[in-house]
Amino acid sequence: xxxTLPIARSVRELxxxxxxxxxxxxxxxxxxTMGALHDGHLDLIRALKGRCDRxxxxxxxxxxQFAAHEDLDRYPRDEAGDAAKLAxxxxxxxxxxxxxxxxxxxxxxxxxxxGVSEPLEGEARPHFFGGVATVVTKLLLQCLPDVAAFxxxxxxxxxxxxxxxxxxxxxxxxxxxxTTREADGLAMSSRxxxxxxxxxxxAARLNVILREAVEQLESGANIMTTLVKIERxxxxxxxxxxxxxxxxxxxxxxPIASPIVRRPARLLVAVRxxxxxxxxxxxxxxxxx
Amino acid sequence: xxxTLPIARSVRELxxxxxxxxxxxxxxxxxxTMGALHDGHLDLIRALKGRCDRxxxxxxxxxxQFAAHEDLDRYPRDEAGDAAKLAxxxxxxxxxxxxxxxxxxxxxxxxxxxGVSEPLEGEARPHFFGGVATVVTKLLLQCLPDVAAFxxxxxxxxxxxxxxxxxxxxxxxxxxxxTTREADGLAMSSRxxxxxxxxxxxAARLNVILREAVEQLESGANIMTTLVKIERxxxxxxxxxxxxxxxxxxxxxxPIASPIVRRPARLLVAVRxxxxxxxxxxxxxxxxx
Numbered sequence: 001x002x003x004t005l006p007i008a009r010s011v012r013e014l015x016x017x018x019x020x021x022x023x024x025x026x027x028x029x030x031x032x033t034m035g036a037l038h039d040g041h042l043d044l045i046r047a048l049k050g051r052c053d054r055x056x057x058x059x060x061x062x063x064x065q066f067a068a069h070e071d072l073d074r075y076p077r078d079e080a081g082d083a084a085k086l087a088x089x090x091x092x093x094x095x096x097x098x099x100x101x102x103x104x105x106x107x108x109x110x111x112x113x114x115g116v117s118e119p120l121e122g123e124a125r126p127h128f129f130g131g132v133a134t135v136v137t138k139l140l141l142q143c144l145p146d147v148a149a150f151x152x153x154x155x156x157x158x159x160x161x162x163x164x165x166x167x168x169x170x171x172x173x174x175x176x177x178x179t180t181r182e183a184d185g186l187a188m189s190s191r192x193x194x195x196x197x198x199x200x201x202x203a204a205r206l207n208v209i210l211r212e213a214v215e216q217l218e219s220g221a222n223i224m225t226t227l228v229k230i231e232r233x234x235x236x237x238x239x240x241x242x243x244x245x246x247x248x249x250x251x252x253x254x255p256i257a258s259p260i261v262r263r264p265a266r267l268l269v270a271v272r273x274x275x276x277x278x279x280x281x282x283x284x285x286x287x288x289x
Numbered sequence: 290x291x292x293t294l295p296i297a298r299s300v301r302e303l304x305x306x307x308x309x310x311x312x313x314x315x316x317x318x319x320x321x322t323m324g325a326l327h328d329g330h331l332d333l334i335r336a337l338k339g340r341c342d343r344x345x346x347x348x349x350x351x352x353x354q355f356a357a358h359e360d361l362d363r364y365p366r367d368e369a370g371d372a373a374k375l376a377x378x379x380x381x382x383x384x385x386x387x388x389x390x391x392x393x394x395x396x397x398x399x400x401x402x403x404g405v406s407e408p409l410e411g412e413a414r415p416h417f418f419g420g421v422a423t424v425v426t427k428l429l430l431q432c433l434p435d436v437a438a439f440x441x442x443x444x445x446x447x448x449x450x451x452x453x454x455x456x457x458x459x460x461x462x463x464x465x466x467x468t469t470r471e472a473d474g475l476a477m478s479s480r481x482x483x484x485x486x487x488x489x490x491x492a493a494r495l496n497v498i499l500r501e502a503v504e505q506l507e508s509g510a511n512i513m514t515t516l517v518k519i520e521r522x523x524x525x526x527x528x529x530x531x532x533x534x535x536x537x538x539x540x541x542x543x544p545i546a547s548p549i550v551r552r553p554a555r556l557l558v559a560v561r562x563x564x565x566x567x568x569x570x571x572x573x574x575x576x577x578x
């Protein structure tokens with residue numbers, strides 16, 4: 001077991017590692033992150049290790065996916081702690097480019113994805129997916145891994161990345177990794193660190209509400225009725241605000257037109273506990289006949 | 290000498306050729322075109338052959354870079370003739386994807402480049418560079434050549450592609466290839482086929498006017514005075530319309546603020562002979578002291 005992890009800080013260094021592995025016929029898995037790593041990120045590495053010979057995690061807090069009023073400056077950063085966690089999970093390389101490597105002076109190209117990026121998170125955070133699409137394109141083309149892993153926690157982001165990779169013909173396979181949860185079911189997130197002890201108790205109610213709703217939907221409950229019920233329960237649990245509660249098709253992310261769920265879908269929510277924005281989602285199977 | 294050229298029509302076929310060459314440690318050069326090939330396109334292949342072991346040309350008339358009123362439908366197409374020309378120039382593979390390979394249903398990702406794409410052609414043809422950036426990204430990522438060649442005839446496009454490749458960290462070198470001209474100096478273009486015999490005579494005046502202006506600028510002529518003089522000469526020569534006559538920095542494509550040319554620049558024009566839009570450009574060296 002190793003405690004230290006090599007760190008690449010430039011595209012050239014990153015590509016030197018990848019080229020060396022490729023010359024040895026080793027496959028490469030890649031997990032792009034914004035750092036402040038928790039067990040959910042380490043599950044990305046673990047999932048990649050099941051598929052690839054070598055794994056790389058990147059840490060870059062991407063300014064282009066934060067709006068001016070958002071938490072770019074106070075977003076948690078702990079590179080040394082992150083590197084130790086990655087090493088303990090068996091990661092082979094940390095890629096931690098400084099901002100001037102990612103966005104040198106004169107940088108003026110952006111990638112945008114229409115359709116799947118527009119509702120829900122796209123409405124709540126208009127800058128978000130443009131920033132994500134651009135930085136993920138850069139990271140994937142800098143690294144050119146065989147497989148890149150993204151968490152289902154950010155389910156819409158996963159679909160945006162899959163759409164983009166297909167549309168631009170990037171030679172990379174995108175793997176979705178199931179959401180990692182705390183013992184009480186709260187979806188792991190770097191932003192959970194913002195929660196006060198009281199808000200942390202409220203936050204844990206979200207996954208319980210969703211899990212119950214999924215059961216009801218899979219038993220044939222009416223979609224609109226269930227969504228309204230979820231909203232009522234969220235406020236009752238002590239959340240301060242709801243951005244959205246929605247059901248969308250699992251792959252196409254289109255609204256479900258039928259009164260009950262007849263095809264694989266996803267139940268998605270964005271709420272606030274105090275000032276902290278939390279998102280979660282769960283798969284909804286087609287109603288069992 | 291071979292007269293026939295293998296043709297790939299899917300990304301998978303294209304990548305099979307490229308992978309085979311890579312396994313033999315051969316380097317790959319790529320020239321994306323819209324077909325209707327002339328000697329200027331073949332010069333791209335010849336330039337690539339000086340740098341790479343194998344060369345690929347693509348032919349795809351990209352609908353995304355045409356506006357509704359433009360000439361997408363009547364744009365000249367002659368795949369058999371193009372293939373024969375490429376074979377005679379020593380090209381190793383033609384990539385001719387059908388529209389559904391490039392833009393399958395649901396395609397919704399686009400690449401855009403701010404800054405260098407905005408003036409001149411960007412003003413005259415607002416759809417153009419977005420369409421170019423998206424299709425070139427796809428073609429480069431489908432092929433992943435070592436070097437891709439673009440003609441200096443479309444000088445602003447060359448700068449847009451260079452900027453985009455750098456900004457998105459595509460692992461491809463972009464090579465600019467000097468404009469190929471007819472015996473009378475007319476820049477070769479697939480759209481020259483639209484010219485009537487009378488317009489063809491007018492068209493040939495453009496390069497003469499530009500060449501004289503470059504000489505004067507390099508001898509210290511005032512920029513504004515020279516641009517006005519060029520415009521007067523263009524109308525006098527019988528052109529029906531001027532989109533722009535401009536001088537820009539060779540690399541940054543910024544306007545030249547000084548009264549005379551003090552750093553490497555480019556003189557660029559877009560005009561119409563009859564209904565046919567023609568562009569041309571020439572390098573302007575910094576004034577010799």
